[in-house]
Amino acid sequence: MKKKLLDFLTEKVRAIVNSKLDKDAKLEAVCKLLRDNIPNYDWVGFYFVDRVGQDELILGPFEGEPTEHLRVPFGRGICGQAAELKKTFIVQDVSKETNYLSCNPKVKSEIVVPIFKNGEIIGELDIDSHTLSPFTNEDKAFLEKICKIVSKLL
Numbered sequence: 255m256k257k258k259l260l261d262f263l264t265e266k267v268r269a270i271v272n273s274k275l276d277k278d279a280k281l282e283a284v285c286k287l288l289r290d291n292i293p294n295y296d297w298v299g300f301y302f303v304d305r306v307g308q309d310e311l312i313l314g315p316f317e318g319e320p321t322e323h324l325r326v327p328f329g330r331g332i333c334g335q336a337a338e339l340k341k342t343f344i345v346q347d348v349s350k351e352t353n354y355l356s357c358n359p360k361v362k363s364e365i366v367v368p369i370f371k372n373g374e375i376i377g378e379l380d381i382d383s384h385t386l387s388p389f390t391n392e393d394k395a396f397l398e399k400i401c402k403i404v405s406k407l408l
Contacts, residue, residue, distance in 0.1 A: 260396045263291055267403050277407050278315055284404060285317040288381070294388035295381050297357070300369075301326065301333055302377040302408075311337055311378065318382070321357040331355030333380055336366040340375050342394055346387040360384045365393060369401045369408065376408055 270283045285298040299316025303309065309328040313321065323331070328338040331354055336343040343366045348354050361382040369377040379401050383389070 256392060259291065260392065263287060264396070264399060264403070267400050271403055271407055280407055281315040281404070282317070284400070285315055288400075289317040294383040294385045296384045297321075297361070297380075297382035299380050300377055300404075301337075301380060303337065303375055309337070314377070319358055323355055323357055326355065329353075332364050332366050333378060336368055336378055337375055340368055340370075342367045342398060344389045344394060346389065357382065362386045363388055365389045365397065367394070367397045367401050369405050371405050371408055376405070379404070 266287055267284055270280050270287065273280065275283065281300055285300070289295050289298040297316065297318030299318065300314035301311035302314050304312045311326040311328070311333055313324045326333045328334050332343050332345055332351065333355070335353060345351055345354070345364045348356070348361060348364055362385055363383045365381050367379045368375050369379065379397060381397070
């Protein structure tokens with residue numbers, strides 16, 4: 255059942271990326287699609303790399319409650335670690351993380367997937383959940399595919 259949903263959503267993301275909307279509208283539409291259709295995806299957003307000065311991530315389009323983390327240095331929090339190490343991070347229980355930046359007390363788990371272009375990290379997709387341990391290898395593979403599709407916009 256979940257595989258069918260993820261395959262359907264992958265095609266929807268492809269359609270959004272290929273639509274006539276502007277880049278930010280496309281990214282917002284992807285966030286909304288994922289948040290509205292996948293249980294436990296309670297906050298969905300993009301961060302983009304800013305290499306002026308120190309390496310930082312800057313918040314882009316998102317769906318969910320506002321966050322105070324508009325800029326995240328590489329290495330800080332789950333997003334910063336994923337950017338620094340250039341790999342997907344899945345944290346099933348954020349309360350057990352020592353290097354975690356809390357955005358909202360409701361958040362129990364997080365998955366962060368880097369977005370690459372020409373072998374360089376250019377951003378990431380960040381998803382927070384209000385549920386403990388919701389993320390599976392299926393989610394990881396799905397979100398990595400979504401990031402490859404989205405990278406064509408950037």
